Amino acid sequence: MQSMQLFPLQTVLYPHCVLPLHIFEPRYRTMIHMCLEHGVPFGIVQLAAGVELLDASFADGEPFSVGTVAEIQKATLLEDGRLLINTRGGERFRIAEASYDGDCMTALVEPYRDAEEDLRALARLALEVRSMFQVYWETLEKALNRELGRFDLPEEPDILSWIIPAALQHLSNQWKQALLETRTTRKRLEMELYVLQAEIEKLSGL
Numbered sequence: 479m480q481s482m483q484l485f486p487l488q489t490v491l492y493p494h495c496v497l498p499l500h501i502f503e504p505r506y507r508t509m510i511h512m513c514l515e516h517g518v519p520f521g522i523v524q525l526a527a528g529v530e531l532l533d534a535s536f537a538d539g540e541p542f543s544v545g546t547v548a549e550i551q552k553a554t555l556l557e558d559g560r561l562l563i564n565t566r567g568g569e570r571f572r573i574a575e576a577s578y579d580g581d582c583m584t585a586l587v588e589p590y591r592d593a594e595e596d597l598r599a600l601a602r603l604a605l606e607v608r609s610m611f612q613v614y615w616e617t618l619e620k621a622l623n624r625e626l627g628r629f630d631l632p633e634e635p636d637i638l639s640w641i642i643p644a645a646l647q648h649l650s651n652q653w654k655q656a657l658l659e660t661r662t663t664r665k666r667l668e669m670e671l672y673v674l675q676a677e678i679e680k681l682s683g684l
Contacts, residue, residue: 483509484521484583490654491522491546492640493567501561505581519549543573544659592661597635603667604635610674621681639666
């Protein structure tokens with residue numbers, strides 16, 4: 479286990495994916511400066527909606543127990559003290575114990591990894607998902623009546639299973655978290671195939 483400071487958000491960061499953040503609250507400015515000074519990452523966890531607060535004096539709700547390590551790739555300090563940072567998703571973790579250190583949440587976390595599986599056996603499924611995503615992307619462009627640009631997808635099934643949900647435009651927070659907590663690439667790809675089919679049908683009816 480390791481100690482890590484957490485940033486609760488209303489979104490999910492997936493492994494291998496990039497998430498830009500605008501840091502404006504003083505408590506999180508301090509946290510990011512500390513991470514930059516010591517060269518350490520922080521954790522991003524999605525807030526669970528409609529739950530009791532962990533601390534009545536704290537404005538945020540309780541986070542889900544599984545999150546992702548956020549590695550800071552670039553940081554820009556603005557004149558008024560705000561920060562613009564680019565983060566990249568590392569490995570997932572599960573919160574074992576959490577408490578508040580001042581205004582920020584600090585947690586003991588443990589790795590949350592996929593079960594072992596033969597990724598080579600997923601080649602056909604990965605190809606099907608990539609093809610379905612291409613149809614989704616083209617359907618979305620037609621629905622929006624504008625070009626969205628080319629979207630290159632990786633061939634590796636495990637990385638693909640993370641890039642797809644990050645690119646989906648209308649994935650609910652519940653689905654985002656469910657995919658994050660899924661522990662096999664096969665299951666994630668199967669879930670994404672289902673979501674892509676549903677989104678294509680929905681967009682085609684607009």
